[in-house]
Amino acid sequence: MITLTALATAVLAEEEFDPNTVTPGVIGFVITFLVALATLLLVIDMTRRVRRTRYRAEVREQFERERAEGRGPGEQFPGDEVSGDRGPGERGPRE
Numbered sequence: 678m679i680t681l682t683a684l685a686t687a688v689l690a691e692e693e694f695d696p697n698t699v700t701p702g703v704i705g706f707v708i709t710f711l712v713a714l715a716t717l718l719l720v721i722d723m724t725r726r727v728r729r730t731r732y733r734a735e736v737r738e739q740f741e742r743e744r745a746e747g748r749g750p751g752e753q754f755p756g757d758e759v760s761g762d763r764g765p766g767e768r769g770p771r772e
Contacts, residue, residue, distance in 0.1 A: 701709075
């Protein structure tokens with residue numbers, strides 16, 4: 678067993694190592710591409726979630742302002758934008 682190890686070491690020592698010819702190859706490129714793609718998808722998902730949280734906070738603040746002004750949640754004054762069929766604070770099926 679020791680002779681086999683010594684022979685393998687001698688053969689490997691005779692080969693010259695050229696660092697310019699060593700490349701990660703196609704497998705390295707594919708793995709790097711997949712990691713970059715996963716990172717991009719995570720950034721896009723995080724941006725959507727942060728934006729959604731910010732919009733919910735804005736709606737909540739508007740609802741609190743309306744409550745402080747004495748308006749009911751369903752009351753609309755002339756010039757107010759109509760934001761759909763739901764009143765403030767009511768959630769739809771996907772929220």
